[in-house]
Amino acid sequence: MSLTTAQALASLLDEHDRAALRAIFGERARFDEPLGSYTSWKIGGPADVFVTVERESELAALMAHCFARSLPWFVLGSGSNVLVGDGGMRGVVLRLGGAFAEVHARAEVTHVIVEAGASAGMAAVTAKAASLGAIGIGSLAGIPGTVGGSLRMNAGTDREIGDFVREVWVQRPTKPEPHPVTVQYYYRHTTLARDAVVSRVTLAFERGDPKVVREEMQARLVRRKSTQPIALPNAGSCFRNPEGDKAARLIEAVGAKGWRHGGAEVSPLHANFINNVGGATAADVAGLLARVRRAVHDRFGVELQLEVHLVGVFTDETHAG
Ligand SMILES: Cc1cc2nc3c(=O)[nH]c(=O)nc-3n(C[C@H](O)[C@H](O)[C@H](O)COP(=O)(O)OP(=O)(O)OC[C@H]3O[C@@H](n4cnc5c(N)ncnc54)[C@H](O)[C@@H]3O)c2cc1C
Incomplete structure (x- = not known):
């Protein structure tokens, strides 16, 4: 592992941060929490800390702490439009709940x-x-x-x-x-x-x-x-529709339906969806996204833009090699 990767994976929290977060959130602050179960793709490495924020006053306290300590933070909704890297996310990942x-x-x-x-x-x-x-x-x-x-x-x-x-x-x-x-x-x-x-x-x-x-x-x-393959783990449409066309039409036209990269598969039902058909990593999905994008560009000259947000640390560990 290179030093750069080691640094990218090292927690940004110190003991002062951990104590402050415990004081605000108690058990709702989970350290080194894997994020896969909070995303619809069921993929994602650990957050330095994952907190569930239940009131506006708690959110204000958290924002103030992150600002004072220059800590990065990310807000997750139901995780249905994000691909979280296998290396997880540094800093604070927050989710709203309770009164929100x-x-x-x-x-x-x-x-x-x-x-x-x-x-x-x-x-x-x-x-x-x-x-x-x-x-x-x-x-x-x-x-x-x-x-x-x-x-x-x-x-x-x-x-x-x-x-x-x-x-x-x-x-x-x-x-x-x-x-x-x-x-x-x-x-x-x-x-x-x-x-x-x-x-x-x-x-x-x-x-x-x-x-x-x-x-x-x-x-x-x-x-x-x-x-749509709504019973399988995915994040809906991966690419935005280009002006005057449909991403799904272009992807289907290059014959990508059913393409696999590790545990990730271009949906045979809807070409703009990528399903996790079993144990897919973020690298698997990212590899498949890149292959689809290249194929559409080579055939149609169209540069597809991602609709899903790629967040966190991406490593090279893919099942497909
Ligand atoms: C089966 C399936 C079908 C889908 N169909 C559609 C569809 O028809 N149309 C469509 O537009 N999308 C669709 N989507 C994509 C997705 O559901 C939407 O983009 C959804 O609105 C994302 O909401 P989320 O809470 O899951 O956000 P997340 O995926 O958790 O987050 C998405 C982005 O919003 C930010 N965010 C989340 N919460 C907040 C907040 N409180 N304040 C500020 N930023 C925030 C995150 O930081 C992130 O950048 C589909 C997804 C799936 C899995």
Whole structure:
């Protein structure tokens, strides 16, 4: 192992950090915690510390500590759009829970309003909103993320979460108390500051007939089941669609469906999905992503851009050699 790799794998926490984190989070601070079980790909090496943050005051204390100590940190939602390196992540990995999971929905005269904490699941948000007749909610149905992760990604299908946002509250190391911000939304990305943790969001939908909205949502969920390998560990679409085309079409055209690299396989059902078919490492997935990208470039001259976020330390240990 080279010195550089050893350094990349060495914990950044000292005893002072460990004591401070234990004081804030108690048992909810887990040191050297493997991250695989917190991602939909079931892949990822250990975090120096993994904390579950349950209140805005705890998040403010954590942000202040990281800022004072210049400690890197990363916020994980439900891990359905990230590939965590096999070498894990240095510094603090945090996940929101507790009060951040609350969802309140109400019907007003013309609109349905949803106030959600950032760790609320999109499944809970879409179900509540649909029951009140939120028009357009079907475009967010079946996305297996949290509200915070979905906002960061501007997740959606024909319509995106950004189309419905009324207010976003964040906390940052330089301004740890919750405060509202203005965000611009683009295809699978936003202007949200890199160091902002979304803490809560208010969404507003035009109000329609709940029965019609629920039926439309149900039809979309059924369609998703037949076109996506949702029973297998994956992270949804790996690449963004290039302007005017579909990444899945290009990947299928180069014959990549079924390609394997170690325990990673290009889905035979949906070419833009990579499944962990058994014991895949991040290096396996990264190797397959690179092969697919090269093949599409060589055949079509198109440089596919990743939709999934690659985070943490990537090492060369791949099963495929
Ligand atoms: C089977 C399957 C189907 C999918 N279908 C779709 C789809 O139809 N449309 C679509 O757009 N996506 C889809 N996805 C991708 C994924 O579900 C979305 O991108 C989702 O919104 C990510 O949310 P998450 O909570 O899992 O975020 P994570 O994957 O945990 O994180 C994604 C990014 O958001 C950041 N983040 C997470 N929480 C916060 C927060 N509170 N504040 C600030 N930043 C935060 C993370 O740091 C990371 O950079 C699919 C994934 C799977 C597995």
